[in-house]
Amino acid sequence: MSEDDHNMDIDDSNVSCIKKVGFASFVGKPNVGKSSIINAIMGMKIVIVSDKPQTTRNRINVIYTDEDAQIIFVDTPGIHKPLHRLGEYMVKAATQALKNVDLLLFTVDASEGFGTSEQQICNLVNQSRTPTIGVINKIDLVNENRINQIERKMEQGVKNLVRIIRTSAVRNEGLKELLDAIKTHIPESPQFYPDDMITDRPMSFIASELIREKIFQFTYEEIPHCSSVIIEEIKQRDNGIVYIRANIYVERESQKGIIIGQNANMIKKIGENARKDIEYFLESKVFLDLHVKSKKDWRNKDFIILNEIGMRDDLE
Ligand SMILES: Nc1nc2c(ncn2[C@@H]2O[C@H](COP(=O)(O)OP(=O)(O)OP(=O)(O)O)[C@@H](O)[C@H]2O)c(=O)[nH]1
Ligand SMILES: [Mg+2]
Structure with a gap:
């Protein structure tokens, strides 16, 4: 085998294990559909969902792996005004997930619009200085005009906004676009977890x-x-x-x-x-x-x- 052939072999093996790899943390008000989007992307229920706010209480990592990427989705409790210790804990878990991740997925509910609570979350997102994809979910519930309004507010409010994606978790819309956008904004690296690992929780x-x-x-x-x-x-x-x-x-x-x-x-x-x-x-x-x-x-x-x-x- 010539020197060139040998180098080529090494390059090939390196290329095959390097993927787009990174942590993408959901952040948003309770009930906007953060957990639903994760399940829709994974094609199975891993994190729990309900029609009542404050369903998610803990941070949980869900690991999505395909041929060219490994994305670790961080599901978080919705950010709200806590009324007890448990609520304080939940908000703390959510705000800590804004740090040390590659991307934030700032999710809003299209049917609720972009109001005071979204503005407050926007401030937290901006303080984190993390690149952010705006996710406008539940687009099945509203018309185009409404979505355009939310987009404008997001563009004005989020300093590190890299993209806005419109999704419907219940209709499986916009999820491929969301995955592609995430892949564009995370670094290249060997994957962190085995292919068949889907969560960090027991x-x-x-x-x-x-x-x-x-x-x-x-x-x-x-x-x-x-x-x-x-x-x-x-x-x-x-x-x-x-x-x-x-x-x-x-x-x-x-x-x-x-x-x-x-x-x-x-x-x-x-x-x-x-x-x-x-x-x-x-x-x-x-x-x-x-x-x-x-x-x-x-x-x-x-x-x-x-x-x-x-x-x-x-x-x-
Ligand atoms: N119409 C519609 N409903 C949705 C969509 N995504 C989620 N939902 C519903 O919204 C409700 C809340 O969904 P979750 O995924 O639990 O929301 P969450 O943001 O994780 O909520 P917390 O865990 O409480 O912060 C559920 O009833 C979902 O079925 C969507 O795209 N369209
Ligand atoms: Mg949830």
Whole structure:
């Protein structure tokens, strides 16, 4: 083999493992569709979604890999005015995700427009000095005029704006454009994670989230917001079925009855639907054993307690 051939071999192997690789952090108000966009891009449910604001409580990385890129999407809680310790924690988790990432995906809900809350988030985005793609989501709900207005406000407000993309997570619109735009603005590097890794969170976290999602979907008023889920045990039994025991915490004894429901109808509905989602995620049969407990005023406890009930302990 000549010297030239040898060099060519080395170049080829290097080129094949270098991709567009980077972290892209979603930021926006609650309920604008941040988690929905991630699931739509991944083609499966990894992060939880509901029609109620403040569904996402923790930062979670979701890893998208294709032939030419690896994008680590950071899903964050919606930025809002916190009313308790849990809310403070959530906003802190979201604002910390503005730092040390390659790109921000500042997402707004087209049907809500660009108002005071968006302007406040804009200030945080500008302070971070991170290149930002404006994502106008839920375009299926509004007309062209409305979207153009939001675009103009974004152009005026966001200093480091590199692109604006219009999306509809529910109709799978604009997602390829969003991926292409992200790829243009992240650096080249060897990929960080194996091809088949889709999140940095353990299976127990995903399972607890899928249970919590059902509480968000099926209960109302304060119940979803004062509920939390802890996985107590996960084990694969000899017959191959994965046994999962989880506690659902509420804040008061009286709320336990609502989660359990008449003739235990509500807890059965939560359990059946969560089990199906967990089975799909794990590709295995699951036995889900749910228990309901109360922990007084847990949303106002300090971070150690919050951590015990499943909040992340890696915030500075
Ligand atoms: N019509 C329409 N609804 C959408 C779209 N994207 C998301 N939604 C709905 O908007 C609601 C909120 O979606 P999420 O993905 O949970 O929103 P989020 O921004 O992650 O919310 P938080 O986690 O609370 O910050 C859900 O009911 C979604 O089905 C969209 O493009 N069009
Ligand atoms: Mg969310």
